[in-house]
Amino acid sequence: xxxxxxxxxxxxxxxxxxxxxxxxxxxxxxxxxxxxxxxxxxxxxxxxxxxxxxxxxxxxxxxxxxxxxxxxxxxxxxxxxxxxxxxxxxxxxxxxxxxxxxxxxxxxxxxxxxxxxxxxxxxxxxxxxxxxxxxxxxxxxxxxxxxxxxxxxxxxxxxxxxxxxxxxxxxxxxxxxxxxxxxxxxxxxxxxxxxxxxxxxxxxxxxxxxxxxxxxxxxxxxxxxxxxxxxxxxxxxxxxxxxxxxxxxxxxxxxxxxxxxxxxxxxxxxxxxxxxxxxxxxxxxxxxxxxxxxxxxxxxxxxxxxxxxxxxxxxxxxxxxxxxxxxxxxxxxxxxxxxxxxxxxxxxxxxxxxxxxxxxxxxxxxxxxxxxxxxxxxxxxxxxxxxxxxxxxxxxxxx
Amino acid sequence: xxxxxxxxxxxxxxxxxxxxxxxxxxxxxxxxxxxxxxxxxxxxxxxxxxxxxxxxxxxxxxxxxxxxxxxxxxxxxxxxxxxxxxxxxxxxxxxxxxxxxxxxxxxxxxxxxxxxxxxxxxxxxxxxxxxxxxxxxxxxxxxxxxxxxxxxxxxxxxxxxxxxxxxxxxxxxxxxxxxxxxxxxxxxxxxxxxxxxxxxxxxxxxxxxxxxxxxxxxxxxxxxxxxxxxxxxxxxxxxxxxxxxxxxxxxxxxxxxxxx
Ligand SMILES: Cc1cc2nc3c(=O)[nH]c(=O)nc-3n(C[C@H](O)[C@H](O)[C@H](O)COP(=O)(O)OP(=O)(O)OC[C@H]3O[C@@H](n4cnc5c(N)ncnc54)[C@H](O)[C@@H]3O)c2cc1C
Ligand SMILES: Nc1ncnc2c1ncn2[C@@H]1O[C@H](COP(=O)(O)O)[C@@H](O)[C@H]1O
Numbered sequence: 200x201x202x203x204x205x206x207x208x209x210x211x212x213x214x215x216x217x218x219x220x221x222x223x224x225x226x227x228x229x230x231x232x233x234x235x236x237x238x239x240x241x242x243x244x245x246x247x248x249x250x251x252x253x254x255x256x257x258x259x260x261x262x263x264x265x266x267x268x269x270x271x272x273x274x275x276x277x278x279x280x281x282x283x284x285x286x287x288x289x290x291x292x293x294x295x296x297x298x299x300x301x302x303x304x305x306x307x308x309x310x311x312x313x314x315x316x317x318x319x320x321x322x323x324x325x326x327x328x329x330x331x332x333x334x335x336x337x338x339x340x341x342x343x344x345x346x347x348x349x350x351x352x353x354x355x356x357x358x359x360x361x362x363x364x365x366x367x368x369x370x371x372x373x374x375x376x377x378x379x380x381x382x383x384x385x386x387x388x389x390x391x392x393x394x395x396x397x398x399x400x401x402x403x404x405x406x407x408x409x410x411x412x413x414x415x416x417x418x419x420x421x422x423x424x425x426x427x428x429x430x431x432x433x434x435x436x437x438x439x440x441x442x443x444x445x446x447x448x449x450x451x452x453x454x455x456x457x458x459x460x461x462x463x464x465x466x467x468x469x470x471x472x473x474x475x476x477x478x479x480x481x482x483x484x485x486x487x488x489x490x491x492x493x494x495x496x497x498x499x500x501x502x503x504x505x506x507x508x509x510x511x512x513x514x515x516x517x518x519x520x521x522x523x524x525x526x527x528x529x530x531x532x533x534x535x536x537x538x539x540x541x542x543x544x545x546x547x548x549x550x551x552x553x554x555x556x557x558x559x560x561x562x563x564x565x566x567x568x569x570x571x572x573x574x575x576x577x578x579x580x581x582x583x584x585x586x587x588x589x590x591x592x593x594x595x596x597x598x
Numbered sequence: 599x600x601x602x603x604x605x606x607x608x609x610x611x612x613x614x615x616x617x618x619x620x621x622x623x624x625x626x627x628x629x630x631x632x633x634x635x636x637x638x639x640x641x642x643x644x645x646x647x648x649x650x651x652x653x654x655x656x657x658x659x660x661x662x663x664x665x666x667x668x669x670x671x672x673x674x675x676x677x678x679x680x681x682x683x684x685x686x687x688x689x690x691x692x693x694x695x696x697x698x699x700x701x702x703x704x705x706x707x708x709x710x711x712x713x714x715x716x717x718x719x720x721x722x723x724x725x726x727x728x729x730x731x732x733x734x735x736x737x738x739x740x741x742x743x744x745x746x747x748x749x750x751x752x753x754x755x756x757x758x759x760x761x762x763x764x765x766x767x768x769x770x771x772x773x774x775x776x777x778x779x780x781x782x783x784x785x786x787x788x789x790x791x792x793x794x795x796x797x798x799x800x801x802x803x804x805x806x807x808x809x810x811x812x813x814x815x816x817x818x819x820x821x822x823x824x825x826x827x828x829x830x831x832x833x834x835x836x837x838x839x840x841x842x843x844x845x846x847x848x849x850x851x852x853x854x855x856x857x858x
Contacts, residue, residue: 222609236660236663375696378724388721413825413828575837575848584841591846
């Protein structure tokens, strides 16, 4: 077991079983017993009043292993493109990657698949020291088999210590294959990436249990350390038109695919783009009561020049289309102002919006958890508040 | 058609709360459920079997109590249930979990493997694609519709950011599914009877020919260093008064910080 109980110290006080998110602690013969459901999350260590629970560690690294780790140096960003244009999360990753590379005294590399030299030059202006490009038209459309094989080859050739990719449908689909091929760890949806000052390992923070807790993940014994990051979580770096760097073209040799994309059917471009780009989001939950409430929000959003978001409850009711959903199973947004109307503030919703600069909560229940994250809270009936707000904002803005 | 559905028993995260004093999870009384996305995977598998014949096997890696979830899947209509359980599996991250599942799947044999898009406890969405890589078969993520399937070919719709891709693949293939795919059926009376009697096949490390170095915490490249409660913003300001006053004050505040 990754975690062990010292039977001499354990008093059988039953504090730890309830703390275990995995139901992995039972009481056997009056002592705590860790069963095979243990996920090594280490929650119980701090809970035990007797200090009877300790982790067993994963053993010392052999010198040979350490040397292998040291072969891995740079930071590599997978630059995703769509229709030949690099998507914005890639620039955000370059911003984060640059910071990490500087701290490590290493280079920042980027991989670009299915686009050409001009886009590669853009990546350099955003901070990359070197861009590895494969402009083969076969890679224009996303393909799991080919992308994962190509990226794995580039990683094997360049041996980066850290690999970052966007937690987009593309990244989330093929990056795990790369990690499996390379026998290394992958941490999904990181919200913070830092270098440990002492060990130089990457500290990867991510939400778990629907955002109820945050976990710091390490990948100490394998390289590269791989992480995905959702769009709009990291900030773009500086754009420097004079930035210089190297572009290296690589070929697509002997790579086959077992799947094929026949067609892409565009459905809901405008709103989803809007939600990601909008500085102001007006979001509605079950409290908006129906289509009429939705119209009210649209008017407020329009007056503010913003977009409309939704909780899952409002989506499930069929009042607002899914593409507007914010949260764990929807989008992550990062606007300047987020106005939550009739949203209770379930953790699954909060994980998608709590990084907004200003959060305004309008809710008739003063106990609603949304007020815990709000910058400004208004207890009241949204059917009164929202139209008033719309009217007054129009007055202020003279529209 | 042999179909394997990978299901995970998870705590219902919607019910989990944090104890604000000790900063720990309050797990007590939180029900264990089949990962919601996996219910859609089970439904999809059963529909294919109804159309083409064959068998649906549900597979889970977890502790003995995960048997409850397997029986629930049988009550929905799965034919066979396999529990992968061994103390050597404890502490598996997605890499080790995928390796273990793949070892079992290879042994059981499958034309199609279904997974949920993600598990709600970890939300990684990594186990599906990693398992496919270990099996050396293709995978397609976020399936929202199955357009055509036969003995050696499948065509599906894959949900993307601004629409969907129509993707085809040869079989065997691994598919991860989203909620839009279908509505999971409720257990029938007959299903419930079957579930009670169903024999749960149990497999351990030796049965799947696994390399111990790839299992559990030892085989997992990632480690949890620590966990902590998410930060809560402290500077909250409640705006009181009549609706009129509240709105005026809000606008004043927003103007002051130059947000309007
Ligand atoms: C696996 C999983 C994933 C999930 N993913 C997401 C996700 O991505 N996004 C998401 O949002 N949710 C998600 N959820 C659901 C989440 O747990 C909540 O159920 C949901 O967010 C609740 O939505 P709500 O706040 O609109 O509704 P409720 O919780 O019903 O809250 C409605 C609120 O409106 C207030 N109200 C009612 N009438 C008025 C009025 N006239 N004026 C002012 N206030 C009023 C009420 O006081 C209440 O606080 C997920 C759940 C699970 C299990
Ligand atoms: N322990 C497990 N046993 C069986 N299937 C699993 C297990 N963990 C994950 N899965 C499958 O992989 C999917 C994605 O899980 P995850 O990568 O943890 O988000 C789930 O929906 C399941 O189908």
